[in-house]
Amino acid sequence: MLTLFTINTCKSFGCRNLGLPISASADYSWPDYRLGYPALHCRACGSYPPLFDEQQFNEWLSAHLSAYASENGHFCPECYCNKTICYGHNPRGTQRVQCRVCKKVWTPKQQNQRKIVPPERIETVPLIVPFQGRSAEQKLYVLLSFDAASGNILHISTNFTQHYIGETLRYRWRGNIEPDLHHSNIVTRVDMRETQFLRRSQFDEIQYGSAVLKRNARGAILRPVIAAHGHFRVLSLLFPDVKRHVISHECFLRGAVITVWADLFRQRQGELWFLEEEINDSDINIPWNFQGTTQHGWWQGQWQLWVQKKNRKMVCSLTGGVSNNAETLSLTASRHFIQWLYQQTIFTHSAQLSAGRVTQILHSLAHDYNEKRVIKETGCGSQK
Incomplete structure (x- = not known):
């Protein structure tokens, strides 16, 4: 019997229907086309999350x-x-x-797996990686999750899948890529990204570039929002009780996290934060200084601006987290891994490899990275 996973649900923090499936609430009506696409309308909070083929x-x-x-x-x-x-x-x-x-x-294919220690905080960021498809410079959408304290990689996934997918789950490139946002003012950059969300055909329908596999290649490319739900579902099965999450500023990452750990968020036991960073000197080791708050976007989220000499960060609590925690939040673990990743020759040649091969390489490199960190921390390396 097919196990049912909830994806069509209210995703509003503070709503009594957060994480509840369609069959569990009389407040839902669907499909609703008020925003131009089929949505689930939650009358309790007024939200319109997009509908998926469940x-x-x-x-x-x-x-x-x-x-x-x-x-x-x-x-x-x-x-x-x-x-x-x-x-x-x-x-x-x-x-x-x-x-x-x-x-x-x-019998697990991977043997002698080290015991996984539950993290206190999970840090998740996306990464766009080229691969060789029907033409050069096709792109994979990659999600990287880390133990924010130890720096270990918890899970890597891409939107390439070897499994059969229905047509509604397939990524459709429409030829209109969302521009990279590199504005020198971090506050303006946050505001521009929120505006970018509103310009999409629906909030989670990102257009990040062409991703066409070679003709007759096995597998498929998922919509990034679907890949995100799968990514965080794995993490929730590994770490069902984790209560703090820091994610890059992308609205469908918020929706995936809050759906997967809905029980904790509904009980107000979880924290979820957006974080935008501008790190010009990673060696600075002085306290961050709070500069004030601004409000941005459709939901008028309240963002805190923090400065540390040449470094700046913007932090937004999505679930009523303790504001004092904002000073300690960072994307350091992901920044260190990505810097290391681009030093690996096999990764820098990803544009010549298939989507499936790039996915395998990322998993292999993640394993090597974690192993090297363990050897470095314990001093157990071999001596010759």
């Missing part, structure tokens, strides 16, 4: 999660429960795992 989403996500679980063994590929035990070995001597809930037994 059957197609569930079919893809079930395959995505089962494949991840079979590969890594961190949760069950059948019921997705993260309570597992070692269950002997197969005839080749490889460790088997059993789910404590549904009793499913399987």
